[in-house]
Amino acid sequence: MCGIVGYIGKKNTKEILLSGLKELEYRGYDSAGIAVLSGDDFSSFKAVGKLINLEEKTKNFTTDSFAIGIGHTRWATHGKPTELNAHPHIGESSYVVHNGIIENYAQIKKELENDGIKFLSQTDTEVIIHLFEKKLKTTTNAFEAFKKTIEDLEGAYAILLVTKNEPKTIFFAKNGSPMLIGINEENEKYFASSDSPLIGQCNKVNYFDDGDYGYVTEDTINVYNSAHKLKKLNLLELSTNKLLAQKDGFRFFMEKEIYEQSSVISDTLMGRLSDDEILFDELDKSFFDDINEIKLCACGTSYHSALTASYMFERYSKIRCSVEVASEFRYRKPLMDKDTLFIVISQSGETADTLETLKMAKEAGLKTLVVCNVDNSSMVRLADACILTRAGIEKGVASTKAFATQVVVFWMLNLYIAKQKKTLSSQEISKQISLLREVPSSVKVKDTTHEKIKRLSKRYLYGHGFFFIGRDVFYPLALEGALKLKEISYLHAEGYPSGEMKHGPIALADPELFTIALLPKNMLYEKAKSNIEELSARDSTICAISATEFDKADDHIMISSYDNYMLEFFEMMVVLQLLSLEISVRLGNDVDMPRNLAKSVTVE
């Protein structure tokens, strides 16, 4: 995910910006840049790839007197990870860095282009600087122009902007994306998008609220709220623990990533929903013409999101769909017809088995699409089209938010196709779009649920194994729940279709067999319930996850009551992730780096 730093003070601004960006490296990025304004001199540097490339470019540049500066690490969402797309973005005499997504950028860009402004990058961010400079021409000062610019922006942002018109000032605005300012006794001011760059530099910090904007000079920090009222700073002591700061105070990266699913899913949705249709700028309108079948190919967790997607492709898009584990597909000499769309799913975009299947499909002349989290990865470069999931970097080896965003992308993709092929009514599409808007709140972790799972986890540490069971899309979710548990607890767990238990595995049922039963209210409730009753009658220990009480279960984790099964799916997903996490913690395992596993599997 992108990172922001800013600095006002007398120390070596370049060094401070670069070391701040280094502290943000853990968040993942594919390019970086800085802009430094010292008196009348403006210097800006950008580089693709690791920070060492930026350091190399700036090695002959120094600042030794008062200067202001802004810096950025970019994780590509709009536009490729190129130098032109890297931040800071430049106007005639100003620079901007931005985290988040400007939802109405296309409309603003069109208006600015009509005014004759030439854009250098493919980013949404670039509109901010040109809009600001346009406003500068009709306002009395830079702050007014900045304020008016912010008023025109829709979406999520943390913005720092510097301009030659006010060479000793940094303008800032925050809405939806995190940003804070830090101060110290030496009268320096530091901006950052998370605590870690400020640790060791500042002793007090103020976390900006959504809607806050203002400006900072050497002597002033003026913060206004969304009602344009001047605010008092709420200065807090800054923690001194860097690792804790990187984890945003959570115990593990996996826990942080579970908790941030709500905000990353908002990023996945951003700019892609209108009231009655799904917008994918990245897809050509004719992309799905002449497609009669879809084949999905992936590994591990991504395979589970593919399985989930296959239910939707047949149910919503009415396209025949099959799913394959990539390592199997590679060697079984599969038949590939030209009217099949081949979709690969990968968090990293580098998984060797999946990449190979993509090459096979291309060689066979199939149209290809990748759903991926990393722009410019091998799969993104190879496929005909790509939809980015925008989950940001995932540090925990056990995938959580990558899975969640993949499923959200597939839900959107199905509504996109359903609109084109008229396989769902416009009312149904609009209804499902409003449900998509509810996903971020359905995955918000409730304190009471997390507490309950923490307590329950002690009962699920020993025994001879786990069965996670579900029907329909809750079957792939059960597979994913079982995989999560295996990965970080090292306990044996299987995912199984609820209705299939009686065809063999039920023989294992006894009090030492733990059944984690997914019992959604809105999908085959009665059927799933009787499957669970069969296990309960054979004395399996049952933990039901459901919005309704179920007296045949030993334990029950309650979810909210929804009228739609996909919202139940997303809330249950969080419950399963937390359950594995808490069992792993109780067993004393390394949650973020489980034994024998690597984050990206680039070998066969």
Ligand code: F6R
């Ligand atoms: C499980 C997990 C793995 C990956 C699999 C594919 O938590 O992370 O199962 O899903 O190795 O990786 P990607 O999605 O990068 O292709």
